[in-house]
Amino acid sequence: MITAKKFQHTYNYGFIDETTKKEIRRKLLKAVAIPGYQVPYSSPEMPIARGWGTGGLHASLSLIGPDDVFKIIDQGSDASVNACNLRDFVKRMTGCKTTFDTGEATLIQTRHRKPEEILTERQIIVFQVPQPEPLRSVERYEFKTRQMHAEADYAKMWVSLYESYVKFGAIMQGAGYPVRVNGRYIMTPSPIPRWDVPNLSMAPCLHVFSAGREKRLHCVPPWTKVEPLEFEDVKFCVEEFRDIVCAASGGDRAFMDEIYESETARKFVMNDSNFLDKVRAGTRPPQRLFTNPAPEPSAT
């Protein structure tokens, strides 16, 4: 009898073959050793298209082990389509336990948010990054941006911030605010809102940023200084949700989603779904909150 071998195929643990995993782990070690430096890596084929979270999957699947508890969020939500599908995939390829609970997870993959809850030393967070090059908006040639990083030549970046301030009266970069890591490399923290940027600095967890389409990964190791670029008189500010209360939980001091109910009415709901659940259950986890500096009166 002819058996259709095609359908008996089994995959390696974590989908990616061991040699490639080893390569990615080595690149991750390099990225940890040079905080903020973009390390090129192989970015092997995955069963989803590049640009849809392949970078995150590469890092997660190379790091994950049988004892890990995996959590994945997309813009703060455990339940969005992208998160659900990637969670199913990781579960099928590793048999790992998955969770919604931020505190329970050991490996968290995320798109465009860092959870509100403080992450600990035993946790790794993997960001899916669309564009790892912070200088791309000011310099289109890759060979030039690499040289600029090598020589710490960040003049153009600074001028673009100056220009933004002059044109609009504020630095307008909303997501992916450029940061300086460990006093050296300028890095994009992937398109997380400004709200999350101060939480990267001196955090106990390891941050891995991985861009599958661009084939680059970079890291912010635990307890590393991350400073948003700011002028002496024009300081970095996070989003202010002043006098805004979450419509679902009644809580405040969290990154909020703005939801329009009709043409005139709108409400705000906490963006981090697990955090929202915990606030509703009356067990609000500890957060690190950033206070905006008072505006300097002399600034013109």
Place this chain on the structure above:
Amino acid sequence: MNDNDTGWLLRVRNLTKIYGDPISNSVQYTGPKFGSNICPETDAIVACAEINFDLYPGEVLGVVGESGSGKSTLVQLLYFDQAATSGEVRFSALDGGQTNILTLSNQRKRHMRNHLMGMVYQNPRDGLNFNFSAGGNIAEKLLMAGNFHVGRIRERASYLLEKTEVPVKRMDNTPATFSGGMQQRVQISKAIANNPPLLFLDEVTSGLDVSVQAKVLDLIRHLQRELGISMIVVSHDLAVIRMLTDRTMVLKNGRIVEAGLTDQILQDPQDAYTQLLVSSLL
């Protein structure tokens, strides 16, 4: 020009730039004697070779010569826009002139450019970023010298634009919307933003109409007197050289054929080529 002289700001010895494939004879078989700067064996172009001179603080040195004589290459080498093939350049503002600045790392070269030098190019597009506003272009220089206070940057930029007679109201427009003369003056503002001790001017007035030319030259002379900046002025226009410079070098086929006081060179040229140059322009 004695090696034992002191008090110089910039000392250049044997500065050479060869494009292409140089061999040991390239320098020997080119130059004014051969009427060409192309190596007969390898077709390498000896853009400039065996350039020796000293520049003193507050002095204005002119560089004249026909097109292709290596004038622009010379200042581009000194401003690190291009890498020299060989030679020595010492700058007294950097550890007393102990180091050959051509051997510095790119990072330190940029540091020197931002703190100790300024350059005004013939084409404003080389010196300015047309995607940034005029103020932003000046800010670039100030930011790189470690000035991160927007209020003070804008104050300084307005002061410089006022000095160079660019309407301060147009500070936040891009240079693309400016006239050629205004672009040139924005470039000058940018070049002198950090009060550099040394300024390079590469054909600053070519392509400007005569009245604007006079204004720009006036401005440069005024700034030089006021701030005491040393300058190297490259021009093919002897009128510019006569007006601005104390001393002049005449370049031909990448070599210095004559050097001396500007008045002396214009009144009593010694070298055949200089005589031709002076007679054809008078």
